Amino acid sequence: DYGSGMAHSFFHGYLKLIIPHTGTSEKHLEELMKDYEDRHHVKLEFYKLFILIPKSLYCSTSLKTDKSPSIEESSSLEEKVMTVAGVQNRVYKNSVYKIKSESENGRKQYKYVAAEYATPLKTFKDVVGCNGAHSSYYAKHKNDIVLQFYLTLQKVLKEHENCTDFCELIFYDDKDENGDIKDVGQILLQRIRKLQ
Amino acid sequence: DYGSGMAHSFFHGYLKLIIPHTGTSEKHLEELMKDYEDRHHVKLEFYKLFILIPKSLYCSTSLKTDKSPSIEESSSLEEKVMTVAGVQNRVYKNSVYKIKSESENGRKQYKYVAAEYATPLKTFKDVVGCNGAHSSYYAKHKNDIVLQFYLTLQKVLKEHENCTDFCELIFYDDKDENGDIKDVGQILLQRIRKLQ
Ligand SMILES: Nc1nc(=O)c2ncn([C@@H]3O[C@@H]4COP(=O)(O)O[C@H]5[C@@H](O)[C@H](n6cnc7c(N)ncnc76)O[C@@H]5COP(=O)(O)O[C@@H]3[C@@H]4O)c2[nH]1
Numbered sequence: 380d381y382g383s384g385m386a387h388s389f390f391h392g393y394l395k396l397i398i399p400h401t402g403t404s405e406k407h408l409e410e411l412m413k414d415y416e417d418r419h420h421v422k423l424e425f426y427k428l429f430i431l432i433p434k435s436l437y438c439s440t441s442l443k444t445d446k447s448p449s450i451e452e453s454s455s456l457e458e459k460v461m462t463v464a465g466v467q468n469r470v471y472k473n474s475v476y477k478i479k480s481e482s483e484n485g486r487k488q489y490k491y492v493a494a495e496y497a498t499p500l501k502t503f504k505d506v507v508g509c510n511g512a513h514s515s516y517y518a519k520h521k522n523d524i525v526l527q528f529y530l531t532l533q534k535v536l537k538e539h540e541n542c543t544d545f546c547e548l549i550f551y552d553d554k555d556e557n558g559d560i561k562d563v564g565q566i567l568l569q570r571i572r573k574l575q
Numbered sequence: 576d577y578g579s580g581m582a583h584s585f586f587h588g589y590l591k592l593i594i595p596h597t598g599t600s601e602k603h604l605e606e607l608m609k610d611y612e613d614r615h616h617v618k619l620e621f622y623k624l625f626i627l628i629p630k631s632l633y634c635s636t637s638l639k640t641d642k643s644p645s646i647e648e649s650s651s652l653e654e655k656v657m658t659v660a661g662v663q664n665r666v667y668k669n670s671v672y673k674i675k676s677e678s679e680n681g682r683k684q685y686k687y688v689a690a691e692y693a694t695p696l697k698t699f700k701d702v703v704g705c706n707g708a709h710s711s712y713y714a715k716h717k718n719d720i721v722l723q724f725y726l727t728l729q730k731v732l733k734e735h736e737n738c739t740d741f742c743e744l745i746f747y748d749d750k751d752e753n754g755d756i757k758d759v760g761q762i763l764l765q766r767i768r769k770l771q
Pocket residue numbers: 388389390391392393394466469470471472495498499502584585588589662665666667668693694695696698
């Protein structure tokens with residue numbers, strides 16, 4: 380099953396490499412987040428990596444787009460460097476975004492989160508777009524594949540205690556009733572409010 | 576089919592991103608290789624990325640291991656940087672190795688190549704190793720999956736003229752009759768001799 384294959388490879392080929400104490404610095408993702416707070420004098424809402432799983436498979440280049448006016452790019456966490464399968468000093472880095480939100484007394488404030496799309500979904504959408512032979516099969520089964528990806532990733536994370544608390548999956552309907560892309564900032568704020 | 580899915584994702588999620596004129600520098604992989612030659616005063620055997628596809632799926636951390644005494648790590652090509660699916664300034668870099676080879680007059684010389692394992696195979700082997708439910712299925716079909724990966728990647732590369740000349744796939748039997756891992760340096764030298 381393609382969706383669960385992507386989920387296993389995303390966990391074993393990426394999340395399992397970047398969350399625990401790995402890389403030349405031997406730091407846990409949580410430590411990189413605390414270092415970020417010290418260096419930039421800001422507070423991250425949670426010591427978690429928010430992984431966006433949009434049902435339509437559409438992943439923009441950056442989270443900041445004209446459809447998401449509430450989000451701005453901040454800088455990245457410190458890089459993790461490790462040699463993997465012949466690639467010397469391969470670099471892994473995670474991005475921080477700041478989201479404008481109204482506080483109770485109406486003053487503007489920013490909420491900082493580490494967030495990104497689930498990369499295999501972007502790649503999968505590219506594959507489907509270019510690939511004559513399989514396109515019709517994938518287009519028909521797209522919804523099942525994304526759902527399987529989400530459910531399997533959720534299950535695999537639960538089996539790994541050292542990773543599950545540091546990763547927040549957001550599986551969401553990314554298009555509104557007119558077919559427009561929703562503001563990703565609002566999607567993240569909703570989840571933040573729920574977690575608090 | 577899992578093998579061809581991995582091949583499509585490796586091409587669309589990586590090779591198509593790193594070979595053409597991409598990244599903040601807008602350089603082609605061939606230009607990065609020529610820059611490397613100027614900077615380090617060495618000559619690369621070919622302006623190609625050698626991708627190793629070992630039949631056993633075993634991919635060591637670096638190409639340099641005690642089983643491959645003829646290979647040494649050199650430095651990396653210049654990095655390519657691009658924002659992908661929410662990860663700002665994601666870094667892609669390729670490694671150069673130098674291989675000891677005997678010249679005609681018996682003098683020692685080095686041959687420089689950009690080479691790495693096909694990372695999805697390493698990830699796939701990790702997934703199979705950890706995963707109770709599917710392991711027996713994968714272990715049985717491992718040979719078909721690697722073969723499908725190779726054949727599909729070969730086909731997809733042929734369909735993209737701007738990439739196929741800059742990528743050399745080496746599908747090889749990586750264990751000798753005693754079950755020991757062969758010297759990867761010799762595998763690469765054999766292919767270099769064939770291409771000349
Ligand atoms: N956000 C994010 N940042 C990363 O650094 C990263 N690295 C991997 N992944 C995702 O994890 C999974 C497992 O990766 P694997 O390395 O086996 O396959 C990778 C790998 O074979 C190759 N590849 C991608 N980036 C690199 C790279 N920098 N160096 C070498 N190979 C790479 O192309 C495949 C597809 O990559 P993505 O489609 O970006 O998603 C991958 C994949 O879903 C990443 N996701």
